[in-house]
Amino acid sequence: MSAPAPPVKKDGSCGDLEANCCGSSGTATASTPRRRMVWKPLFASFFAALLLWAADTSVVRGGATRPPPLQLGYYLGSYSAHTSSPITPPPISKNSSSIVVVVRKKPIFWMSVPIAPNFTTTLLSRWMAPAGDSRTADISIPALDGRASPVELSAAEIHEFSFTALDAAGRPRSLGGDYFEVDLSGPSWKSRPPLLDRGDGSYSLRLQVAPDFAGAFNLTVTLLFRSFEGLKMSPARLKYGRQLRKIPVIISRPDLSTGDGDGSASSPPALRTCRSSDFGQDYRWSGRWTRHGGKEREGECAVDDEGRYRCLAPDHPCERPWCTGPLGALESDGWVYSAHCSFKIFAGEDAWDCLANKWIFFWGDSNHVDTVRNLLHFVLGRADVKQVPRRFDYNFTNPSNASQSVRITSIFNGHWNESMNYLGLQSLENEGFRRLLWRFFSAEERVPDVMILNSGLHDGVYWRSVRAFAGGAERAAEFWAEVVRRVRERGRAAPRVFYRTTIAAGGYAREMAFNPSKMEAFDGVLLEKLKEKGLLSGVIDDFDMTFPWHYDNRCSDGVHYGRAPAKKLWRDGQIGHHYFVDLMLGHVLLNAICGD
Numbered sequence: 001m002s003a004p005a006p007p008v009k010k011d012g013s014c015g016d017l018e019a020n021c022c023g024s025s026g027t028a029t030a031s032t033p034r035r036r037m038v039w040k041p042l043f044a045s046f047f048a049a050l051l052l053w054a055a056d057t058s059v060v061r062g063g064a065t066r067p068p069p070l071q072l073g074y075y076l077g078s079y080s081a082h083t084s085s086p087i088t089p090p091p092i093s094k095n096s097s098s099i100v101v102v103v104r105k106k107p108i109f110w111m112s113v114p115i116a117p118n119f120t121t122t123l124l125s126r127w128m129a130p131a132g133d134s135r136t137a138d139i140s141i142p143a144l145d146g147r148a149s150p151v152e153l154s155a156a157e158i159h160e161f162s163f164t165a166l167d168a169a170g171r172p173r174s175l176g177g178d179y180f181e182v183d184l185s186g187p188s189w190k191s192r193p194p195l196l197d198r199g200d201g202s203y204s205l206r207l208q209v210a211p212d213f214a215g216a217f218n219l220t221v222t223l224l225f226r227s228f229e230g231l232k233m234s235p236a237r238l239k240y241g242r243q244l245r246k247i248p249v250i251i252s253r254p255d256l257s258t259g260d261g262d263g264s265a266s267s268p269p270a271l272r273t274c275r276s277s278d279f280g281q282d283y284r285w286s287g288r289w290t291r292h293g294g295k296e297r298e299g300e301c302a303v304d305d306e307g308r309y310r311c312l313a314p315d316h317p318c319e320r321p322w323c324t325g326p327l328g329a330l331e332s333d334g335w336v337y338s339a340h341c342s343f344k345i346f347a348g349e350d351a352w353d354c355l356a357n358k359w360i361f362f363w364g365d366s367n368h369v370d371t372v373r374n375l376l377h378f379v380l381g382r383a384d385v386k387q388v389p390r391r392f393d394y395n396f397t398n399p400s401n402a403s404q405s406v407r408i409t410s411i412f413n414g415h416w417n418e419s420m421n422y423l424g425l426q427s428l429e430n431e432g433f434r435r436l437l438w439r440f441f442s443a444e445e446r447v448p449d450v451m452i453l454n455s456g457l458h459d460g461v462y463w464r465s466v467r468a469f470a471g472g473a474e475r476a477a478e479f480w481a482e483v484v485r486r487v488r489e490r491g492r493a494a495p496r497v498f499y500r501t502t503i504a505a506g507g508y509a510r511e512m513a514f515n516p517s518k519m520e521a522f523d524g525v526l527l528e529k530l531k532e533k534g535l536l537s538g539v540i541d542d543f544d545m546t547f548p549w550h551y552d553n554r555c556s557d558g559v560h561y562g563r564a565p566a567k568k569l570w571r572d573g574q575i576g577h578h579y580f581v582d583l584m585l586g587h588v589l590l591n592a593i594c595g596d
Contacts, residue, residue, distance in 0.1 A: 108157060110268045113283060113284045114283050115283060127177075137166060139163045139203075140163060144245070150249055153250070155254055156210065156211050163204070165178055165202075176199040179223070180224070185218055185548070186215055188213055189209060191287065211253050211267050215250070216249075222242065233513065235511065241510070271338055274588075276591075280539070281539050293334035307565030307567040307568070307577075312334060314329055324343075326345055332584070335580060344591055346587055352404050354594035356404040356406065362409065364455070364500065365454060368454065374579065375589070378586070388410065389418075390414075391411055396408060409448065422462050425455060425459055447493075449495060457519065460515070460518050466521060481533035484535060499530055499539050500539075501539070501541050503543065503556070506558050516543075523543060562583065563577065
């Protein structure tokens with residue numbers, strides 16, 4: 001390593017994102033319409049300020065106009081069975097018994113979830129919509145409830161189930177805003193079915209499983225937060241956190257005789273390996289983790305003395321089309337992630353050929369720190385790199401070929417003071433921090449080739465409301481747009497900019513200020529602001545990658561999915577922990593950077 005940044009200060013008394021460690025900072029607020037008052041001016045001013053605070057910290061309840069549909073991962077917009085154009089979901093009658101919809105296409109396509117425009121506006125209108133009915137205590141899924149045997153569905157096809165939120169008295173609710181965690185899991189499959197919030201108390205989810213993984217599954221629905229309460233500044237006391245359904249499902253292989261002779265009508269097209277162009281901005285990912293390895297992983301995969309899970313041979317190959325390259329290098333006991341395309345798992349020399357002479361710039365939370373270290377240690381063969389600091393600018397050389405090196409700059413954005421936490425995008429308000437960032441794009445003839453940006457978990461602690469965060473996101477997008485504009489004015493090629501969505505906080509952290517409900521909403525807001533500025537070359541959806549593993553702490557300490565391996569007591573009481581989810585992210589980043 002060479003050319004280090006200024007020495008890194010040791011963390012203060014507050015560990016990175018540890019619970020109950022530091023208090024939160026203040027926040028910006030937005031203005032509200034003036035109201036005529038008949039009282040004295042002083043009292044009127046106080047009352048107006050009180051109204052402003054209330055608007056920014058809670059959902060205003062009252063009347064009843066129907067809000068627009070909302071999908072938070074859920075996505076804004078509508079589902080699509082195509083990869084090119086969205087479709088409008090059919091209207092749902094709460095009293096209808098025809099609740100299951102099978103979307104059939106010839107040939108069948110992989111399910112995709114387009115991002116509709118005006119995410120921020122729609123979210124704010126839903127969050128601020130007048131409301132007055134009771135809160136959700138249960139759901140009704142007519143097509144699935146009360147069955148004596150598991151529901152049987154055909155693989156490959158897209159199945160839609162609609163359900164209604166019920167209050168404690170069993171009455172249908174008339175408003176949305178509930179945050180449901182939906183999980184579809186089998187022995188070799190884990191995914192998060194996309195969910196649509198229609199805004200009137202009705203919801204729908206969609207399932208699709210590849211024929212190769214037909215078998216027994218569980219469909220689980222958990223109500224984590226109700227009525228947008230996860231978006232509040234201190235949501236832990238409001239967590240509902242109840243599993244409402246765990247439904248056994250049998251996925252059966254399709255009858256190939258119904259196709260055109262070659263099975264093309266009964267199976268989605270094989271995934272192809274991702275290229276840089278596949279990281280577009282028009283669709284949210286709706287991927288899945290699949291497990292491979294066959295007889296080599298029949299026994300339990302035990303942690304070794306170094307805290308690692310090397311149960312498949314390092315060169316054990318991927319099973320196409322789910323990935324290419326050495327699956328064993330993930331140390332995942334056979335698990336691998338794929339989305340609308342599949343990913344290459346890079347061997348060391350391939351990774352060096354990809355990164356040689358490039359400059360990669362990271363800006364975001366401390367999950368970047370883990371990802372960079374894991375890339376260096378596990379993929380690039382730099383076993384001497386045990387850890388990297390929150391803020392650094394280093395050149396790393398290929399230990400097997402001194403002619404190859406990569407420059408990596410990583411700037412922690414949790415706070416402008418690298419030893420502190422809980423500012424996130426607000427750190428850009430510090431002039432010294434902005435100058436530090438400007439230096440990497442103006443002080444040298446060269447500028448970074450690729451930027452990986454992230455709005456991290458620290459934003460969940462700092463910002464008092466979605467509206468306040470939207471203002472911070474707008475200012476952050478303006479800052480980075482100005483940086484890129486100045487680079488072009490200097491006659492330099494602008495960096496390719498990828499937005500990496502925030503992880504889904506796991507286990508105990510699901511209920512905290514950076515809970516999945518809030519972070520998914522914040523991701524959508526910042527992503528939209530960056531797109532409006534024309535900044536993005538693509539999106540890497542780490543939220544979708546981490547979500548299937550966020551229900552406990554086997555793969556995370558709650559806020560990091562890539563902590564270094566260690567044969568030590570982990571947060572969940574077991575010895576050792578899994579780190580492959582973050583290692584998979586490292587390979588996904590390489591696909592984005594080097595896909596062409």
